[in-house]
Amino acid sequence: MTWLLLILLTMCYNSLCDDQCFHKPCACCRTSNCNMNSTCENGCIDGYWGDSCFYTCPVNCINCEQNSPSVCDKCHDGYYNGFWHDGNSYGPWTDNCINKCNPQCKSCYYYQHCKECADGYYKTKSVENCTLPCPQRCISCISESDCTECKPGYFGINCSQICSKGCDTVECDKKTGSCNCTSNYMGETCRYCKHEKFGTNCDLECPENCLVCNQSDSCLYCKPGYEGAMCNQPNDQTTKRQSTHAPEYNKDNKTLSIAIGSMFGILAVVTIVFALLFWWRRRQRRLKKQQKIIKRMERNTFKASSSSNAPFEMSQGYLSNTLNEN
Incomplete structure (x- = not known):
């Protein structure tokens, strides 16, 4: 019994025990199924082994068998289980994740078959060992483009x-x-x-009379009264503006006169249209009234025509007078 305790202490001294789990019954069981003897019935969480899951797996193992710590079920990136290989020769089979992947592999199934490529390399269906380099400016890639x-x-x-x-x-x-x-x-x-800066590094102040600079060494727009690449040459812009003030004023007045004349012209056209519409509607009402009178006189004339022609002639005269009156 003493020798077993010494072995456990030695293992813990060699970092096989972990404060997270050691002497904490059931703390690192994969599930809550832990019996009275603190035995994890469904295995340990990743990275631990033992009946009570007190001990850590080998350094390159993600998880290992509960009662066989030398057998790793899954390796950390960069390591694999299988035949040892260094690119030239092969060695014996191991299952404790001590075999290193090809340097171009981030993770691998075995030395020449990568799961994922390391930064700077990519693979294809026909080239699985991640020996294809990414473009120079890429950290990682999935193809050359x-x-x-x-x-x-x-x-x-x-x-x-x-x-x-x-x-x-x-x-x-x-x-x-x-x-x-x-x-x-x-x-x-x-x-x-920015508008007040210019130069290859945008660290130069625009000249005093420059409104907007370009990226290199000249002004895009000068303040009134100045010209030149750096807006440092006075010009006669102010004089020109004074001499051209009257024509501009006359031009503005002419434009205003045209606008006012157009407005009155439009109003006149609208007035005429409404007047014609009013006359037409009145004439239509008059025609309808006359048609009604004609129909009534025709009915009276038809009744009178059966006895003599004199009433008929009188009716015709009456009709004519009635129409003229209306």
């Missing part, structure tokens, strides 16, 4: 575009290149100088 992560300072689908030096850090958005700007730059990608 599609980077999943760019090196600092680059962006775009293949990291071919350079982040602006106006960004406040060396990094920018991988897709759009957008970033936060330093004090002298503006725009979504910080590629433009």
Whole structure:
């Protein structure tokens, strides 16, 4: 019994025990099924072994068998179970995750067959050992033209575009290149100088008489009365403006007169249209009234025509007079 205790103490001294689980019954069981003897009936959580799951698995194991710590079920990235191989020769089979993957593999099934590639490499269906290099500006990629992560300072689908030096850090958005700007730059990608700045680094003040500078070494717009690349040459703009003031004023008056005349013309046309419409509607009412009178006289004439022609002639005369009156 003493020798067993010594073995356990030695194992704990060699970091096989862990404060998280050691002497904490059932603390590291995979499930809540733990019997009266503190035995985990459904195994241990990842990284531990033993009846009570007190002990840690070998360093490269994610999990190991509960009663056989030398047998790893799953390895950490960079290690595998199987025949040892160094790229040239093979060795015996091991199952305690001591075999290293190919350096280009992040994780592997065996030495020449990668699950995932290390940064800077990618694989295809025909090339499974991750020996294909990513583009120079990529940290990781899935093909030679599609980077999943760019090196600092680059962006775009293949990291071919350079982040602006106006960004406040060396990094920018991988897709759009957008970033936060330093004090002298503006725009979504910080590629433009602020209006009062110019120069290759946007660190020069625009000249006094310059309203807006360009990126390099000249002004885009000068204040009134100045001209030249740096807006430092006086011109006669003020005099020209004074001499042309009257024509501009006359021009404005002429424009106003045309606008007023057009307005009155439109009002006149509208008035005429309404007058014609009123006359037409009145004439239609008069015609309808006359038609009613004609129909009534025709009925009276028809009744009188059966006895003599004299009433008929009188009716005709009466009709004519009635129409003229109306």
